[in-house]
Amino acid sequence: MARQDIKSAETKDNILNTALALFRQKGYEAVSVNEICKTLGLTKGAFYYHYASKSDILIYSYKEEADRMAQYYQSISSEKPLVKLKKFYNHFIDFFQPDRLEEMKIFFKVQIESHYENFLGSSRIQRDIFINILKEGQSSGEIREDIPAEILADIISRYRFGLHIEWCILDGKINLISNSTRDFEAILKLLTPPNA
Amino acid sequence: MARQDIKSAETKDNILNTALALFRQKGYEAVSVNEICKTLGLTKGAFYYHYASKSDILIYSYKEEADRMAQYYQSISSEKPLVKLKKFYNHFIDFFQPDRLEEMKIFFKVQIESHYENFLGSSRIQRDIFINILKEGQSSGEIREDIPAEILADIISRYRFGLHIEWCILDGKINLISNSTRDFEAILKLLTPPNA
DNA sequence: AATCGTAACATACCTGGGTATGTTTTATAC
């Protein structure tokens, strides 16, 4: 049973890797499931045995992203709250590189069409981390306390979400970095205690 | 030439109406283009002569929405800035009713997949109106002036956008109204001048 | 009024995601 499982996991991994390679090379839509299979010397039957759909591949490839996010948060745990907030926020923004535009489009579409609980995964982690940082900042007096950290976190993470989707819809025509840094400066101002 | 144009516009309108009726009745995905055509006694050729794609229908149906938005803004022009802001914001939220969930899902998907300039249309109108209201509030002293109205408008409209997409992805499982009113209270606090 | 071009459709076909149903290989049980 062990040998079979290993081989099965291998082919599943092979499918994922060659598929992602082809996507980066020719674009998601331009690559058919048949092409992925032909490249590997397999057939559709094998593909749909391992993956529920073509877009399912992307879900698997991004599942690890949530973990990396949490790891990054660990790596900056010693920083001050506001610095931490900025670094963690920028880490999100940096993830959306121009060459990943089409990929991200598909990813958002997949999340919308499928009742995709995993969104809750990566998004909840993001939200929870924001809450932690904000609460920390509230205790240290750097962040206003008249609004609960949960609400502030929701506003910030939904803003980021909206910005990224806008970026996708507008085909990357808005400058993500400049928009983001500009708005984040404002957000930091909004977060400072009103009577400071 | 006039009579032909009228007839053409009629069929285009007929396609739109029966398609929307079928969508509401059976759901967008469950209705095929062939079914729409058969209902009207037409063929695919006619359909794709008038519309670029199946999803193109939804775009046309929402094009008027931007106009209605602007109209509503006119109707509340006499209100005070903060009241205006709240009313206009809520007008957006109210648009997303539970029975429109699937429709909105498709709509967002369509916007993402097609290089959809019309998003710029309805979204720019929304943003411009926000800017107007915020600027008005800044002159009257109700809204803080240390952040440009444009940036504040971007943050608010992107938050709203993110909230609505989150609502779609989570299949309407978050309470849109309560979330929205709760967060908007906070946003109003964030907008008040810091030294007030 | 005959011609000609184009708008408004119809027909036939392609394509690619997804499925239903085989067939083979592998592990386990006796």
Added chain:
DNA sequence: GTATAAAACATACCCAGGTATGTTACGATT
């Protein structure tokens, strides 16, 4: 070792969106 069941694939097919190419009807031009 053989029977059995399920995993891991292969084959054949469906289906719906979209396209390429016809055909007809209408309006404009001479």
